[in-house]
Amino acid sequence: MRASLLHTSTFRLALVYMVLFAGSVLILLGFIYWSTVTYMAEQTDATIRAEITGLAEQYRERGLNGLEKTISERVERDPNGSSVYLFASPNRSPLAGNLSAWPDVLPAADGWLDFEFKDPRAGGRVFQARARAFVLQDGLHLLVGRDTRELKATQRLITRALLWGIAMTLALALLGGVVMSRGMLRRIELINQTSRNIMAGDLSQRIPIRGSGDELDQLAGNLNTMIDEIERLMDGIRHVSDNIAHDLRTPLTRLRNRLEQLLVDLEDGSPYRSQVEQGIAEADQLLATFAALLRIARIEAGGHKARFKPVDLAALVGDAAELYEALAEEKQLRFSTRVDASVSLEGDRDLLFQALTNLIDNAIKYTPAGGEVSLELMRVGKTADIAVSDTGSGIAETERDKVGQRFYRLESSRNTPGSGLGLSLVKAVAKLHRATLLLEDNAPGLKATLRLPLGPNREDR
Secondary structure, three states: OOOOOHOOHHHHHHHHHHHHHHHHHHHHHHHHHHHHHHHHHHHHHHHHHHHHHHHHHHHHHHHHHHHHHHHHHHHHOOOOOOEEEEEOOOOOOOEOOOEOOOOOOOOOOOOOEEEEEEEEHOOOEEEEEEEEEEEEHHHHHEEEEEHHHHHHHHHHHHHHHHHHHHHHHHHHHHHHHHHHHHHHHHHHHHHHHHHHOOOOOOOOOOOOOOOOOOOOHHHHHHHHHHHHHHHHHHHHHHHHHHHHHHHHHHHHHHHHHHHHHHHHOOOOOOOOOHHHHHHHHHHHHHHHHHHHHHHHHHHHHOHHHHEEEEEEHHHHHHHHHHHHHHHHOOOOOOEEOOOOOOOEEEEOHHHHHHHHHHHHHHHOOOOOOOOOOEEEEEEEEEEEEEEEOOOOOOOOOOOOOOOOOOOOOOOOOOOOOOOOOOHHHHHHHHOOOOOEEEEEEOOOOOEEEEEEEEEOOOOOO
């Protein structure tokens, strides 16, 4: 596809949707994470409070010795449990419990302690715990808490799941955007390809409609209706032009024949003889102009594509050079030919020959005596370049886009015979062959290059 997928408006819209969707998912998963972690922390605190309540009852019923015995029993009964106990002397030396030392942290304003401790059951690895501390009679200390490793593990698990969820959301959204953009891009590319074919002169092309009734089908239908109207108007203009040319050519031909007959009847010394000869010349020029207009109309109609056959460009260039060498010599011009490669392509040989001879004729016409005209055939990648260079007056860069228009003539060539249709015919032939006419500065003079794509001239090129 000619358009880059990443630069399409559909893909950019998909990216915006992806960002919005990912943001929504992030907020949702963040809320789930916060709710889950908060709930688990509250459950941990509730468990600790329940432990404290139970130990307080034992303390009231059995005293300090009973409390110490209860803590020892609980540790022995569940040595791998998550509960954390420490019954310590006034100087905080351990008397009972599963902690080896009193935590070296101060309690928070709410009385809770969050600290780290080494667990000998796990090879001395450091874990975190959360607890409440109390001072009993005789200055004894009691700490009751829970190991929070499960809570931290759950938090890590939820965080990892959130990250994977966001990554998968982004990946799926991006994939969906690519799939949606490619499907939309294929339909838009069909419209673009049809438009290019129409701009190349094939008004018979129409944009395919899928029948879904969506906005692209509506757009395609409107464009097809517009093309139908353009084709109808162009056909009308073409028919009018053809009819005018045909209708005027017949009386002009009769007028010329009568002038020619009058010229025969006039005596050699008649003062009207030169005027009749001038009238015949002007009639010939008018007939040539109408003939050129009809040729351009037929070429633009595309009817010549049926006559496309393999054309040997080297032989075509050689024939054109042979035809114009004598004319160049007569005008005292140096004429050179260079063929770099033998190149063939599908095309209409007569039209290509006519386009080439028009370029050579212009080069010879506008190059003063003593100048040089060169003709080259080169293969450049997938194109064949036929270049005609001269050392004449050239064409100003601001005028080069205009000289291909019908009847357009440079101010410097107003007094030179011609109709201003030569380059128009060359451009029509180039367009028929999917070629390009390039006009460049030859310093001095002009270099006109007919750049022809190699290979079959198909509609889907």
